[in-house]
Amino acid sequence: MTNSVKLQIYNSLSRKKEIFEPINPPFVGMYVCGPTVYGDPHLGHARSAITFDLVFRYLLELGYKVRYVRNITDVGHLENDSDSGEDKIAKKARIEQIEPMEVAQYYANRYHEFLDKLNVKKPSIEPHASGHIMEQIAIVEQIIKEGLAYEVNGSVYFDVPKYHQQKHYGKLSGRVIEDLLANTRDLEGQDEKRSPLDFALWKKAAPEHIMRWKSPWGEGFPGWHIECTAMSTKYLGETFDIHGGGMDLLFPHHECEIAQSQAASHKDPCKYWMHNNMITINGQKMGKSLNNFITLAEFFTGSHPALDKAYHPMTIRFFILQAHYRSTLDFSNEALQAAEKGLSRLFKAMHLAEKLIAKDKSTLDIASWQQRCETAIADDFNTPILIAELFDAVRMVNLLAEGKESLTSNDLSMLKEQLNRYIVRILGLTEDISDESAAVVEGLMQLILDIRKKAKENKDYATSDTIRESLSKLKIKIKDAKDSTSWEFDV
C-alpha cells in the first residue's frame, strides 16, 4: 500500500522534482554535510539534521537499505568560508588555550547531545575530516594529474577557469563564471591563485598553525571542500544517490564538490542534490551581531532574552517539520507556542485512538486518508501537508470517541498503525514526560497522603488500608512520624 505512491525529490541540480530511483536498489547512499565543530549547535544545525533525518527515516520506512554518511568538519574550514583567515577550530582553540581537537571533541559531543534530544537518528557513518587526510591528499594528487590543479608555494589550488573550459562550473548554483569574475576583487593572501575563482585544495601551514600534516607539497592542511569529496567517495563510491546540506552550502561548497568529483573521476558525485532552506528569527536573519543568535541549549532552557520560556526539543522538531524543508522558516515565540499546542493535540489523539472501540461498520474512509498522507510525504517530503492530514485524523479520532462516527476493527487498526507510522516513525516525534514525572509523583503523593490523613481522622480505615496496599505495590513506603507523614521509594 505504502509503495503505491512514488517518492519524488526536488533535485537542486535539475531544479525540478524527479522520481527517486536509486542507482543500486535496494541500497541508497546518502551524504550530508555535518557541522564545523567550533561552536554550540543552533537552529540551523537542527533544521539540517532534522530535514535529512526525515529523509533517512522515510527511506528506511520504504524498505531501502540506507548508508547515511554525515561528516564532522574538524579542520580546514577557514573564517568567512573563504580560503583565507584562520581555521575556525584552531581560532577557538587559540582563544581557549587548548588543543584544537579538544575544541572539536567538545562541540561534536554537544552536537550529538542536542541531536539526541531532538530524536535525530544517528547516521551510519560519521567520518571526521582530520581522520581522512590521506584520502584527501590522494584526490588532490589525482586532480593535479588531470591537469586541473596547480601547486604554488606549498599550497594547491583548483583551476576553475581551466575546468570550466571542459565542464560547466556553476551548473548547480546557476552562477555564471563571467559574472563571478566581474564581482570578485583580489583579496589579501589570495595572490597565489591564478584566478580569484580558484579555490584551495591544500593549504601550506604557517609556522604557528597547529593542525598540520605532511603532504607531497610540504606540511599543511586540506581545503574545506575536498573533505566531502574524499569521504563521500570512500564510504559511498564515486557516484551515490543523495547529497544533502543547507542552502548556504550550495555555493561555493557543493559547486566545488561537483568540480572536484568531475575533475578526479569524470563523474558527478551524486544523482540527487537536496538543500534545506534557512531560518530567520522574528523575520530577521540569524546572526551573532543581531543578538538573535539562539543556541539549542538556550531554546531548551529558555535562557535567551528573546525567548518567553523554555521549549521542549520535540516542540522545536515539530515546529521545523511544520514548514516544508525548502521554505524559509521564521521562529517566534508565538509560532513555537502554537506548535507546542498542536503537538500536544496530536499525541492526545494518538492516546485516544488506543482507547477507541471497533464497531460493525466504518463511516470514515481511512484508506483514502492514508493515501493522502503518503502522497504528501512522497511529494518531496511535504511535511506541512502531511501534518494537516494528521490534524484531520485528530478530528476523526475525536468524532469516533464521541460516537459520531465509527470504524471496523480493520480500519481502526489501520488508523492506529498509520498514526504511529507517520507521527513516531517518519516524523520522529516522541512523547517524553519523564523530566516532569518526578514533580508529578511528588504532587500526587501529597494528595494521597492528605486523603489518607483525613480518612484516618474519620476512622475510615478501609480507605487508609487501600492506600497503604496500593502504594506498597508501587514500592512506595509511608513513614508516619509524630506530626507528619513522609514517603519514599522502597528500593
Next chain:
Amino acid sequence: MTNSVKLQIYNSLSRKKEIFEPINPPFVGMYVCGPTVYGDPHLGHARSAITFDLVFRYLLELGYKVRYVRNITDVGHLENDSDSGEDKIAKKARIEQIEPMEVAQYYANRYHEFLDKLNVKKPSIEPHASGHIMEQIAIVEQIIKEGLAYEVNGSVYFDVPKYHQQKHYGKLSGRVIEDLLANTRDLEGQDEKRSPLDFALWKKAAPEHIMRWKSPWGEGFPGWHIECTAMSTKYLGETFDIHGGGMDLLFPHHECEIAQSQAASHKDPCKYWMHNNMITINGQKMGKSLNNFITLAEFFTGSHPALDKAYHPMTIRFFILQAHYRSTLDFSNEALQAAEKGLSRLFKAMHLAEKLIAKDKSTLDIASWQQRCETAIADDFNTPILIAELFDAVRMVNLLAEGKESLTSNDLSMLKEQLNRYIVRILGLTEDISDESAAVVEGLMQLILDIRKKAKENKDYATSDTIRESLSKLKIKIKDAKDSTSWEFDV
C-alpha cells in the same frame, strides 16, 4: 583541606605506590586504551571506563587541568590479539555484509550510549585509530630509521631481540625474554618474522582486505599496538603523566607501547602506568563459550538468563566502585542486589542530611571523618574504604536525625558538602528515577481515581472535589465517560 593528603598511585611499572607528581602541573595528560568497536559493550568495558572516570574526576576535583584521551580502535586489532587472523571489525563487517566503518560507528555509538547511562564523563579527546594512519606510518618510519624494525613483503615488524639488546623488553610485564622465546612456537603466517617475539607495526593487506591505506611499504593497515603510541604522542606529547587500561592489555599491548616509544623517541611514554583488574561472573572467567558473557544492555534490562532481574546502571557503577580497581571483581545476583540496597541507603542519607537542623554544638567529629575519606581516595583510589567511610556517615546522619547526636551549622554544612563531593562528584553516583516515574504516575492515578469513585458513591463530594482541584494544579485532567474514568495531562 582536601589537599592536605597527597595522592598516591600504584605504578604498574615500579610495582609500588608512588606520590603523584605531574610532569607539568597543573596540567595532567592521561591516555586510556578504549574499546575495539566490534561488539556490544560488556562489564569489562564498564569497569575500565569507570575506573579511569574515577581517576579523571578525582584529578579534576584536586584542581588539575586534565587532558584525558581515550581512543577508539576501529582498525588493526586482529583476532586473538595476535598478528595473524582477521581484523575483528572487518570480520564482523564481512559477516553482517556491511562497510567496516558502519560496524565501528554502530558499536562506538553503543559504547557511548551505555557509558552515558553509567555516568562516565566524556574524555577530552576520543581519537580513532583509522583517523591517524599518517601519524602511525610516521612513527613506523622513525622506528625503521632507528634500526629497530624491518620490512618483509610489505609488512613491517618490530625487532624485539635487537631492541632488548639496548633496552629492557619486559620491564612493565616482568616477562623474561628467554622464557617467552622458550614458550613460543612458530605460528602459521608468522614466518615473515625474524623472531616469534617480533610484532607487526604495519601489515600488508590481502587483496580481499577492505580497510587499507597506502604506505611506503605498499597498501596495508597498521598493527594493533602502534595506534596508541601515535595518538598519545600526538595529543599528549612523547611522555605524559598517566597511561591506563585493563590488566589484559598490560602484555603484550602496553609492553609493546613502551618498546615503540623507546625506539622512536628514546623516552618512556608515561610516568605512571595504571591497570584495572578483571571481572569474573559467579567465580568464573567471563567468556562467550561459558555462556556467562553478559552485555551491559542485558544487565540494564535483565534479559540474560543468568540474571534474576534488571539492574540499574547506577547499581552496576556502585558495585564496581565497591571493589578496589586492582582487585578482581566477581559479579553475582546476590552481590548486585546488596549493592542496590547499599546505594539506596547512601542516597537516603544524603536526602535526610538535607533536612537536618543545626544545633549549638557538635558531638561528632566531621573534620576527622572527612580526613579519613580523603585519605582513602588519595590512597591509590581506595574506593571500598571510602565507601565504608560513607556508610559511617549514613550512621551519623541517622543518629543526627534521631536527635542522638548534634552538629553546628558549620559542621552540618561540611557534612552535606562532603557527602555531595564524594558520592556525586568523585564517585559519580547519581540518582535518577525518571525512567520509572511514568509507571509510578500511572499507578498513583489509578489509586486516586479509585478513591474518587468510592467517594462519589458515598456522596463524599468534599473528597472528590479536593481530588479534582489538586489534580488540576498538577495539570492532570479527569475525563468521566459513561462507565469509566480516564485522565490525561492537560498540556
